[in-house]
Amino acid sequence: MPAWPLRLWVDGWLVGVGTERGTGTERAAQTSQSGQYHSNGRPAAFPKARRLARAPQQDTDRGCGRGGARGTRAGARSGPPGRGGECRNARHPPQPRPEHPAPTRLRRRSCRASVMAAARQPQVGELLAEARRAFREEFGAEPELAVSAPGRVNLIGEHTDYNRGLVLPMALELVTVLVGSPRADGLVSLLTTSEDADEPRRLQFPLPTAQRSLEPGTPRWANYVKGVIQHYPAAPLPGFSAVVVSSVPLGGGLSSSAALEVATYTFLQQLCPAGRELVSKEGFRRARHVVGEIRRTAQAAAALSRGDYRAFGRLMVESHHSLRDDYEVSCPELDQLVEAALSAPGVYGSRMTGGGFGGCTVTLLEASTASQAMQHIQAQYSGTATFYLSQAADGAKVLHV
Structure with missing residues (x-):
């Protein structure tokens, strides 16, 4: 006898109802929306599904051996549609019509099912x-x-x-x-x-x-x-x-x-900590900067390609903090310039650039606010700063004379 799978939602649970081969027993396998099933069809981490209802059984003690209703299986296969498989041979007494249709004639209908709650798992x-x-x-x-x-x-x-x-x-x-x-x-x-x-x-x-x-x-x-x-x-x-x-x-x-x-x-x-005796805290911080800077560079390139200057600026600031704290190549003057730039209007981001221990900072800002930002930075900086304004330009090329 073929199985008759049926799926339905009951109170937010997915219930699978099917008829087992060779029996009229319907079972329910329940799981949450993100559950997984064992290979035996039961949901993982949930108790075995209980029987919901027993499918009606036809009388298997009586019936015709020549095309009549000879029990559930034969009766379901023989006889004209709509008559429950009764035998038309006058020599055989008519069999009582089954109270319920055979499983092969099951039709979709509204149904209700009770679902067991998931078993409580220990914390x-x-x-x-x-x-x-x-x-x-x-x-x-x-x-x-x-x-x-x-x-x-x-x-x-x-x-x-x-x-x-x-x-x-x-x-x-x-x-x-x-x-x-x-x-x-x-x-x-x-x-x-x-x-x-x-x-x-x-x-x-x-x-x-x-x-x-x-x-x-x-x-x-x-x-x-x-x-x-x-x-x-x-x-x-x-x-x-x-x-x-x-x-x-x-x-x-x-x-x-x-x-x-x-x-x-x-x-x-x-x-037994692996490798901690070989790598000092200082060495770990240096490596963390390198790994993080590689990741930030890839993210910054993607942000720049889609025109997301705010994301690019945030990555610049993260880079400076990493150079300052993990790689330890910044200095108070560079840190002061970066902090002053970040408080200026129109600035997306700022960081030290170059080998460190002095030198330059690079700041990404709106072109229209450049003059105001330079004045703000100079006012905040304790020393004398030199500014260079530039847009992106071409690389090396051959010049014609």
Whole structure:
């Protein structure tokens, strides 16, 4: 018997109603407008849909074996339309007309359905409390570190991430919490409280060495932790004990494995910060300016091409602040000139230009306000400023003599 899918909105919920093959049972699968479904058709992170109504069953004990109504399936296929599949052979007594039409003759009609509310998901604080309790019971002490990582739903952009495309994911309130503490014996001891995880739910293994790598095995959930440990850039890692608690449904398409990997990496960052001993705070600020200035330059070019001078001016100011605070190549005189320019009428933006430690500032302003702006800047500046007015000009070229 074919299924009869039907979709309808009930009180803001999307309800999918269908008839199962071989039965007359109608079920509802409900989800929020942005929900995802498991491969079995049920919505991820929601309880199994309950039965809404039982489709009417025809009498299967009586009927004609020669084209008459021989139960639900035969009766639905035989007989003239509009008569419920009755047999026209006079030798066979007429069968009572079914109270309801067979499923194959279902017509669209108004219907009402009750929808179960989504199951309440535990909050991060509740998961953390559960993880701490499990850690105390398993290891006899309080954990020293705690991290969390969310599940995610990809709103659009599927199978594009590894093809250098764009994705638009959204972090969910479903999270994985990992708590733990370092240990001195070079071992990793793990425990998960997830009932859906494969067995065993606790295991212990040694850290990888130059001669021995971590190999995947059982349980499968621990392989994600092993992979992060194996490729973590900081070495050597200390051993640790950890407990994993999660509200992200396993196998539901909400990145439960990725949440575990990210939580593990975040935990290892707290356990053994990668690279911080090699990069000082000063070096970090220098790198931050370079990365930010590259991004700002691309954004400024786009703003200039569309004639958005206000956006271009804001980026100029951000650039100066970065040169002043992160790269530290400005000086009080340049800072004073920039501040004076930004308070002048008609100015979009201003920044230091050149190598720094003195030199020039560049200011973008309305041409009609140039004279007024120069007077304002000179009045605000404690020294004597020299001004150069210029529009964009051509580059290098050959001159004819």
